[in-house]
Amino acid sequence: MMRIPKKVFLWLMVTTIVVLSGCGGSGSGGDNGLTDSGSTGVLVDPYISGAILQEVAEDGSTVLQRVSTPTDAQGHFEFSAEVQVGSIIETKISQLGTHVGEPNQLVLRRQIRANDDGLLVVSPLTTLIANGSTENDVVALLQTAGMTDFAAADIYIDPMSGLNNLSSSVTSADLTRLQAAMAVANYLEATNQPKATALDMTTSSEFEIFTSCLDAVQETLSPELFAQINAAQNNNGPTMQEFINASVTYTRPVIAMMKSQLTNNGSIDPVALHEEAMSASSDMLNNMSGQNPGNGGPNGTMLYANDCAVCHGDLANSNIPGRSADAIQAAIDQNLGGMSIYANLTTAEIQAIAAVLPVPQPTDPTQPVDGTTLYGNMCASCHGGLTSTTIQGNTASAVQSAIDLNIGNMGFLSTLTSAEVQAIADVLPGATPVDPTQPIDGTTVYSNSCASCHGALASTTIQGRTASSIQSAIDQNIGNMGFLSTLTSAEVQAVADVLPAATPVDPTQPADGTALYTSECAGCHGTLANTNKPGRTATDIQTAIDQNVGNMGFLSTLTSAEVQAIADVLPAAPPVDPTQPVDGAALYSTSCASCHGTLANTNKPGRTATAIQTAIDQNVGNMGFLSTLTTAEVQAIADVLPAAPPVDPTQPVDGAALYSTSCASCHGTLANTNKPGRTATAIQTAIDQNVGNMGFLSTLTTAEVQAIADVLPAAPPVDPTQPVDGAALYSTSCASCHGTLANTNKPGRTATAIQTAIDQNVGNMGYLSTLTTAEVQAIADVLPATNGNSGPDYSDCTACHAQPPNGTSEPNIDGAHSAHKAIASIGTNCQICHTGASHNGSVDLGFPADYNSANGAATDNLDGTCSNISCHGGKTTPDWWSGSISLTADCTSCHDSRAGEYISQTSGRHSKHSRYSCTTCHNSTRMPNHIGDLLTDNFEVSAASTVGGSGTSVGSYSNRSCSSIACHGSEHW
DSSP states (O other), X not given: OOOOOSOOOOHHHHHHHXXXXXXXXXXXXXXXXXXXXXXXXXXXXXBXXXXXXXXXXXXXXXXXXXXXXXXXXXXXXXXXXXXXXXXXXXXXXXXXXXXXXXXXXXXXXXXXXXXXXXXXXXXXXXXXXXXXXXXXXXXXXXXXXXXXXXXXXXXXXXXXXXXXXXXTTOOHHHHHHHHHHHHHHHHHHHHTOTTOOTXXXXXXXXXXXXXXXXXXXXXXXXXXXXXXXXXXXXXXXXXXXXXXXXXXXXXXXXXXXXXXXXXXXXXXXXXXXXXXHHHHHHHHHHHHTTOOOXXXXXXXXXXXXXXXXXXXXXXXXXXXXXXXHHHXXXXXXXXXXXXXXXXXXXXXXXHHHHHHXXXXXXXXXXXXXXXXXXXXXXXXXXXXXXXXXXXXXXXXXXXXHHHHTTGGGGGGGTTXXXXXXHHHHHHSOOOOOOOTTSOOOHHHHHHHHTHHHHOOGGGOXXXXXXXXXXXXXXXXXXXXXXXXXXXXXXXXXXXXXXXXXXXXXXXXXXXXXXXXXXXXTXXXXXXXXXXXXXXXXXXXXXXXXXXXXXXXXXXXXSOHXXXXXXXHHSOOOOOOOTTSOOOHHHHHHHHTHHHHOOSTTOSOTTOOHHHHHHHHHTTGGGGGGGTTSOHHHHHHHHHHSOOOOOOOTTSOOOHHHHHHHHTHHHHOOSTTOSOTTOOHHHHHHXXXXXXXXXXXXXXXXXXXXXXXXXXXXXXXXXXXXXXXXXXXXHHHHTHHHHOOGGGOSSTTOOHHHXXXXXXXXXXXXGGXXXXXXXXXXXXXXXXXXXXXXOSOOTTOXXXXXXXXXXXXXXXXXXXXXXXXXXXXXXXXXXXXXXXXXXXXXXXXXXXXXXXXBTTBOOEEOSSSOEESBGGGTTSOOOOTTTOOOXXXXXXXXXXXXXXXXXXXXXXXXXXXXXXXXXXXXXXXXXXXXOOOOTTSSSOSSOGGGGBSSTTSSOSEEETTXXXXXXXXXXXXX
């Protein structure tokens, strides 16, 4: 006989909540000021580790303290300064931490009260108060749901306090606070309402959801279940901490089912959810008490519940039926949907998961594909219900392109057929028409497109960004921002316009390297004390930023002083004992396993040190971050790799199998591939040029590439008598990144501009290299004009030029652009040399007065050289196109004791040493970095810092005095 769910659904009781909530007031109050308690706290639901919190003022917008210490294993954190009464401390959306082995999903908050003292507990219960609930609201909600012994004081007590020491004699009262906190957290997550209040949860439908969340928690986190497990283990069972963690894990499939029901139906099935909760409780009992021995191998059902259900639904209704172990392993290896976190699963465990997956239902080819069901199963968890989807108006081409490019980790949908993708597109509601007469609401665009990563507008982590910097981040796909490429220039500008101004930096204060590391680096590299980047120099860090290693390009706004400050606080790299061999297995585990699987099951067997080094040098699959590995370390990794399985040369290469393992995840099944008719030459070229990150296939032999080409279906024939359909080509080749043709963010682009972007692989456009000249022209012909005029948008330099130009042909010739870009105070600022320039077919130079030399105004000589530039010592510059300056050898190209210039050699006793080479005293290894901010009179990198050391005749230099000088002992300069 089915048990009745433990819920109260009486209208009278729900009404009672509303009546009770009117009695009394909130627990906060008092005058603004500093708390007496200090700034330490605990983040709990149960404990959340690795999270960073921030303090936001009572006005809801002013950030008082940007970062706390990361929460430890017991959720403890600390702010550097006292927190203020009335302010709210909350987890940063960019660093939510880990919750019982999984990424935390919730922003938890607490408002500081005047009477707070001791440890500040931040929990789902305090979040309800910070969201606007009163203490009575919360108490009434929980008591009506059956937790009659819950009191207001319980809201502010650590719900884990005292539980670890309990044995099998634990009581319901001991668990009340934790059950309440977990139930509220599950409600906030399941309904995706992080700002919900207790009153919001009192309507009949919301109260039903909440009580189902509470039921799931009470089924798995119960004294009776804990006692049963301990009894089965002869009172030597799990600790209370282990039991609580297991409860969280086994409850996740129930919450996943609830989210699926809400997404697909708009309501829940409480009976089905209760049955799922009872099943979870039963599984806990069996697996934790040793009553389900099975065959001694991994438990696939439990592994699926723990690792897969949160994304793919409960096992019976899994949206990945029939996946093979190879398919699961491939998804982990390619990090589809962020699955690389499961790289530690063994082959046996993956096989166990595959074995319990339901068999997929056969498809009736005579029946139309149900797009609504497909959307609910495949898309709704990220994009919302169909009626309110965030991808309204997307075409099948746009959806397929997003899958192919793995935008937002959509690559896991590569198994969808063309018909299924079309069916999804067919049911999407049309895009809301834009009224061109109305200004764009930047606040709304930010909320829809930016807030999920960068936090609320008032406390955004990207304050002060310009439209140019936002567009660059989108174009370069920094932090996977490429999915925003459909935003128009006006929308990007609207976002920039509403961003709060950047917090001013006090130039009189040194940069705080520890605070910068915590806010900018710790999320990826761990706490400062345990960083995985010890001993990195400022040059190493800046190079990684410039090359966007591991998507570090977003840190390009850091000044040289800030980068140096970070480098200064990094702990020293551990010394290497040259007498000990390098541990290749340990290096593989720390540097390679997260992407390529365990050493025993690596997907890179037989790779040589040369192949590994080449992949690092070319940043294949973002491997550039391993550039700090020494030759010996790369060799050690290669030495421990298992040998590649032998190939039988007497057997033909199986092209279909190769396509399935190497190509299908991006390009669809062989029958429905989006690359029909590609030749072996075209495939090899794409691999060589790393188009779409295909460089990882560089280990394929010529025969294997040919075998793949041989099995590709033929390209559909082109009728040469028919004109090329530019609109159709734009839709299939361009719209997924640049928006619909009518609203394209690339109006007026010429065929030359398009072809240049393809040739230079701008924004990964190199994959369009198969377009013919006629096809490129056809696309250009259908593009709308810019502001009513044909041609490129000349207000956007990057329409035709890289910023700065970096190629070998017009309109993108490098010349000395790269050398000047490397100077921090110039970077990509075109206005330094092109002030007032117009677009007239000529290169117009114009220099700000700040760059005038002491003897005249900066001048373009119209022959590739310039004169009177202050940073060149007023001398005529080398030829822009062919000249160069070596900062370690050509010192006098700029510095001259005879010229009255800002950088002349007039200080101290230079005149008495004119017969000596500059490098007699100045260390050439320090001189390449001696150029600072050219707009100030200060020496950001002092001349003194380059004096002395190895290779010079000066032992040391300090306080204007030299010591151990080879030619005359010690002297005062």
